[in-house]
Structure formats: C-alpha cells, structure tokens
C-alpha cells in the first residue's frame with residue numbers, strides 16, 4: 001500500500017470530483033424541471049399532450065444510459081453541424097434521461113393527492129396552473145422527497161458513465177492516475193470511499209426526511 | 217338563478233343522470249336527497265362545470281355552463297362548493313386556505329384578503345383558529361373553515377355536498393347553524409343532505425333522486441306528508457326512523 005499516491009494527485013482528482021458534482025447537480029435540476037413537465041403531461045387529459053409525454057418517458061426508460069450518452073455525443077453534432085463538447089453533450093443526455101425517471105416520481109406524487117383537493121381549488125375559481133402550483137405540487141413534493149433523494153444518489157453514481165465520451169470526471173481521472181502510477185488498489189479503494197461518503201449523505205438525508213414526514 | 221333543463225349524463229355506457237329538470241330561484245334553498253349512487257354529487261359537479269354532460273342545458277345566472285364560449289373559471293367564482301370531506305388544503309393554515317383564491321383570482325392584496333377572511337371566520341364562529349392547520353381542527357371546525365373559504369369569493373350560489381355526513385353527531389349542529397344562517401340571509405343554496413330537520417327548517421323545495429332521475433319533488437310539508445312514490449316513502453322511513 002502506498003497511499004501517498006492520493007495526496008500526490010489530490011488536486012487533479014478533486015477537479016474530477018467537482019466536475020462530477022457539477023454534472024450531477026445540473027442533471028438533477030434540469031432533469032427534475034423537465035420531469036415535472038413530463039409527469040404533468042402524463043396526467044393530462046389532452047391526448048396531444050398525454051401521448052408525446054408517455055412516449056418520451058417509456059422511450060428513455062427502456063434505454064441504457066450509456067447508449068443515450070453515446071447518441072447525444074455522436075448524433076447531436078450531426079444534426080446541428082458542429083461538435084457540442086463532451087461536458088455539454090453529457091449534460092443534455094443526463095437531463096433527457098433522468099427526466100423520464102423524475103416524471104414517474106412526479107406522476108406518482110401527484111396521484112397521491114386526492115382528487116377532492118383539485119376540485120376544491122377549481123370550485124373557488126382557480127385555474128389549472130394555480131391549483132397545481134399552490135395546492136397539489138406543495139403536497140405532492142413532500143411525498144416525492146424520499147424518491148427524489150434516492151434518484152439524486154443514482155444520478156451521482158450514473159455520472160461516472162460519462163467517461164465513455166472522454167469526459168474527465170472523477171472516476172475517469174482515477175483511471176488516468178492509475179495508468180500513470182500503477183496503484184490500482186489504493187486508487188480504486190479511494191474512489192469507492194468517496195462514492196460511499198457522498199451516497200451515504202444522500203441516503204441518510206432521505207431517511208431523516210422520511211422520518212420527519214411520518215412524525216408530522 | 218339556476219335552470220337545469222333535460223340534463224342527461226353518461227359515464228361510458230352507464231347513465232348517471234336521466235333527463236333532470238330543476239329550477240332554483242334567487243334566494244331559494246333546495247335540498248337534494250336520495251340513496252347512494254343516485255347521482256347527487258354528479259349533478260352538483262355538472263352545475264359548476266367540474267364534469268361535462270352530454271345532453272341538455274344548465275344555465276347559471278344567465279350563462280350556459282356547457283357553452284364552449286363560457287369562461288368556467290369565472291363562473292365557478294360565482295358558485296361556492298362545500299364537500300363531504302372538507303377538502304381543506306392541509307399544508308396551509310385556516311386563514312391561508314381562505315385567502316388563496318381571493319388573492320390569486322380576485323388579485324386582492326394579502327392584507328385585504330386576510331381582513332375579509334377574519335370577518336368570515338368570525339361569522340362561522342372560529343376566529344381564534346385562523347392560524348391553525350386543518351389537522352389541529354375538529355371536523356366541525358374544518359367544515360366551517362371550508363364554508364368560509366367558499367364565501368371568501370362572495371359567490372351568488374352555495375352548493376353543499378353532504379356537508380355533515382362525515383361529522384360526529386355533536387358537531388353537526390354547529391355546521392347546520394352556519395348553513396341556516398346563510399339560507400335565511402338570502403343565499404341561493406343547493407344542499408345535498410339527509411338532515412331532514414334542516415330541510416324542514418329552511419328548504420323551499422326538496423327533491424328526491426333515484427338512479428339519476430328526480431322522482432319526487434315538493435315543498436317541505438307536501439314532501440314529508442304524502443310522498444307519491446313508494447321509493448321515496450321507503451327512503452324517508454329509513455332516514456327519519
């Protein structure tokens with residue numbers, strides 16, 4: 001064991017971790033916002049909203065993420081005529097992919113709110129948007145918190161797949177350092193430790209929030 | 217104020233409303249009763265456009281509900297609705313429940329909406345509960361907040377869908393008192409209820425529905441004393457015991 005390999009390359013590795021966190025945070029935010037729209041679309045009574053949303057969700061949920069990452073990397077430049085760069089194309093792929101999963105979380109969350117709440121809102125003259133924003137979503141979000149945190153942990157882990165298009169995120173940098181220093185055991189143990197710490201934070205947060213909800 | 221003409225409604229093949237005709241004049245209180253599944257709630261939801269119907273016409277305050285040009289959101293501000301299970305927003309205080317629609321729909325300031333809400337809470341007898349969440353209120357108190365919430369839009373019509381049937385007996389009176397008050401104050405009301413004491417006291421007309429049709433109607437006295445159909449008689453015997 002030569003753990004000195006880690007401090008020696010710490011700056012480089014932390015740079016990768018920052019990139020990983022950025023990728024995860026942006027994918028999370030974008031995926032969640034798009035997921036709300038898709039989740040609402042999936043509950044729409046209008047066919048021209050319902051079918052595209054449903055198709056979108058089922059489509060991305062039936063593909064492996066790695067394929068989606070490849071697609072956006074190779075096909076988007078083909079369509080728009082110039083390369084997007086690895087970071088941007090990874091972000092788009094993640095947002096598109098994660099939105100399908102968030103959409104299902106949002107749908108389940110909204111469906112957990114009784115129809116009577118919506119009727120109460122409508123009966124006082126509120127429109128669809130105001131009813132969703134003020135009555136349904138605040139209640140639904142509370143129910144959605146645990147699955148959302150779980151999805152955050154998954155996204156954080158998923159970002160490592162961006163290595164396939166050469167993005168130098170955390171795990172990719174571990175690999176690069178290893179190919180130079182030949183310290184696989186130390187490096188991959190360290191990588192595991194970092195993932196463990198971050199994911200545990202997520203899992204513990206999720207438990208806390210769940211408990212707080214039951215106590216309410 | 218409300219004219220219901222030849223209204224029929226189907227859920228798929230199942231006919232929920234059969235050729236319903238009814239008129240409610242301004243200031244009147246009409247009580248609707250009938251067995252479970254007879255279409256009472258559906259009729260109320262058709263009146264404020266929460267449910268579409270396939271045949272007939274409903275005119276509220278001169279406006280046809282099924283006319284595609286009708287602004288249903290505007291129409292609903294004229295019709296308050298009170299539900300069996302209260303349907304208060306659990307994440308808001310009583311006051312916030314009441315002020316939401318006036319602020320969002322009528323664009324009232326928070327201050328103005330809150331002042332009005334406090335007056336309404338006084339009217340239903342629970343001003344001290346303004347800052348409580350629904351979970352901390354008894355059923356009767358929740359229903360009174362729900363009534364105040366509907367009144368906050370200053371509707372011309374109030375509809376009640378079995379407002380006391382989820383309440384413990386000792387709380388029924390406090391809610392009925394508020395409703396009697398409204399009725400004698402000149403509000404136009406449609407009340408689905410089996411509280412026949414209430415019906416006797418304030419109803420100008422009582423209608424009895426069965427399997428989607430109105431099969432009996434009468435002023436209070438004629439309705440109770442000599443029901444024409446055996447179904448009505450049966451039903452009255454059961455609920456009056």
Ligand SMILES: Nc1ncnc2c1ncn2[C@@H]1O[C@H](COP(=O)(O)OP(=O)(O)OP(=O)(O)O)[C@@H](O)[C@H]1O
Nearest residue numbers: 227230232250251252253254255256257258259378
């Ligand atoms: N969305 C729906 N889809 C299909 N059938 C429905 C729907 N809503 C109500 N029904 C049916 O329509 C009939 C009338 O329902 P409604 O709720 O109007 O009855 P009700 O007179 O209010 O009864 P209750 O006293 O139980 O409240 C019932 O048989 C019910 O099962």
Ligand SMILES: [Mg+2]
Nearest residue numbers: 256257258377
């Ligand atoms: Mg009903």
